[in-house]
Amino acid sequence: MSSSAASMDQDPGSPGRHQPPRRRFDGALQDTRGRRLQDLRISVTDRCNFRCTYCMPKEVFGKDFQFLERSQLLSFGEIHRLVRLFRDHGAEKIRITGGEPLVRRKLERLIEMIAYWDDLDLTLTTNGSLLRQKARDLRNAGLKRVTVSLDSLDDAVFRAMNDVDFPVQDVLEGIEEAAMVGLLPIKINMVVKRGVNDHDVLPMARYFKDKGYILRFIEFMDVGATNGWKMEHVVPSRELVEAINRELPIEPLERNYEGEVAERWRYKDGSGEIGFISSVTQAFCRTCTRARLSAEGQLYTCLFATQGTDFRSLIRSGASDAQISELITKVWTARADRYSEMRTAETAKMRKVEMSYIGG
Ligand code: SAM
Numbered sequence: 001m002s003s004s005a006a007s008m009d010q011d012p013g014s015p016g017r018h019q020p021p022r023r024r025f026d027g028a029l030q031d032t033r034g035r036r037l038q039d040l041r042i043s044v045t046d047r048c049n050f051r052c053t054y055c056m057p058k059e060v061f062g063k064d065f066q067f068l069e070r071s072q073l074l075s076f077g078e079i080h081r082l083v084r085l086f087r088d089h090g091a092e093k094i095r096i097t098g099g100e101p102l103v104r105r106k107l108e109r110l111i112e113m114i115a116y117w118d119d120l121d122l123t124l125t126t127n128g129s130l131l132r133q134k135a136r137d138l139r140n141a142g143l144k145r146v147t148v149s150l151d152s153l154d155d156a157v158f159r160a161m162n163d164v165d166f167p168v169q170d171v172l173e174g175i176e177e178a179a180m181v182g183l184l185p186i187k188i189n190m191v192v193k194r195g196v197n198d199h200d201v202l203p204m205a206r207y208f209k210d211k212g213y214i215l216r217f218i219e220f221m222d223v224g225a226t227n228g229w230k231m232e233h234v235v236p237s238r239e240l241v242e243a244i245n246r247e248l249p250i251e252p253l254e255r256n257y258e259g260e261v262a263e264r265w266r267y268k269d270g271s272g273e274i275g276f277i278s279s280v281t282q283a284f285c286r287t288c289t290r291a292r293l294s295a296e297g298q299l300y301t302c303l304f305a306t307q308g309t310d311f312r313s314l315i316r317s318g319a320s321d322a323q324i325s326e327l328i329t330k331v332w333t334a335r336a337d338r339y340s341e342m343r344t345a346e347t348a349k350m351r352k353v354e355m356s357y358i359g360g
Pocket of ligand 1: 048097099101125126127128147148149150189191220222227355359360
């Protein structure tokens with residue numbers, strides 16, 4: 001590659017509106033099970049303004065909890081460089097997450113830097129609490145769409161689940177703002193926990209059905225080691241499909257692409273789509289194409305991992321692109337994870353990294 005092309009490749013500047021540079025290595029990586037490296041989820045902070053009881057319980061993530069220092073976080077320049085190299089190795093989809101990504105200062109600057117490659121599907125997962133204020137800036141920076149986590153429409157249940165007394169109305173307004181500025185299609189993720197919010201499944205389905213937003217139900221997972229997960233808290237997707245189908249008839253749809261996590265269904269009356277993410281009862285390890293980068297630059301190849309690979313030290317030691325690429329290749333081609341296929345009550349007790357740290 002010529003030096004001018006190389007410097008263009010590194011240019012964090014103007015998003016979109018140009019021909020993105022060619023992928024340098026032209027080598028989509030495959031792991032030991034033939035799974036391609038396709039998605040990169042990037043956690044930009046381990047902090048969150050919610051304390052969802054199933055994710056960051058207050059008893060663990062309280063006042064004394066040691067979150068990462070600013071200097072420990074990957075800088076936007078470091079993240080941008082890694083995105084470039086992962087893209088070179090086949091990554092097509094980038095999801096910004098956390099913690100709560102919108103609490104990271106000037107996030108729209110990072111979005112703008114990554115949006116430079118307009119062939120990337122660039123999206124973000126948020127609890128929606130700051131979306132009303134930030135949606136327009138994110139959109140202007142080049143963000144394509146958003147996924148908003150929302151576990152209940154019942155204000156009392158929602159406040160209890162986020163455990164910081166945050167009102168549901170503010171999240172709903174954030175979703176409307178995101179729709180208005182064009183962060184579409186909007187997906188809404190609802191984690192269903194038996195006995196906590198399973199009675200809200202139908203109200204959620206009714207509410208989002210006519211709005212054109214894609215509601216997805218997520219089985220409560222044994223991520224991390226602090227959320228007190230038990231199999232009896234999981235509501236299997238099958239059960240939800242049946243309950244919804246009784247009132248609002250639905251039929252299955254084809255997957256959009258190999259590796260898509262949600263099983264897609266649509267309402268028979270043509271009013272939209274709905275999804276089920278069943279990582280407990282129907283593990284999808286076989287098609288998992290996701291890598292996860294923690295806020296401090298540890299790379300994980302499974303949501304249920306106990307160990308990552310340190311990219312921050314490598315970057316900060318002055319490594320070349322070729323050296324970083326070599327480590328990406330080494331990690332992905334050695335990947336053999338299939339935790340969800342092997343889950344038992346015993347594996348659920350392993351000391352896995354927390355979801356707020358690794359990125360949801
Ligand atoms: N703060 C952002 C948000 O709320 O979307 C991004 C990070 S959050 C960890 C990402 C997603 O993980 C959220 O949809 C959350 O509900 C989900 N999540 C967290 N813990 C979970 C668990 N134990 N089982 C299933 N989903 C979980």
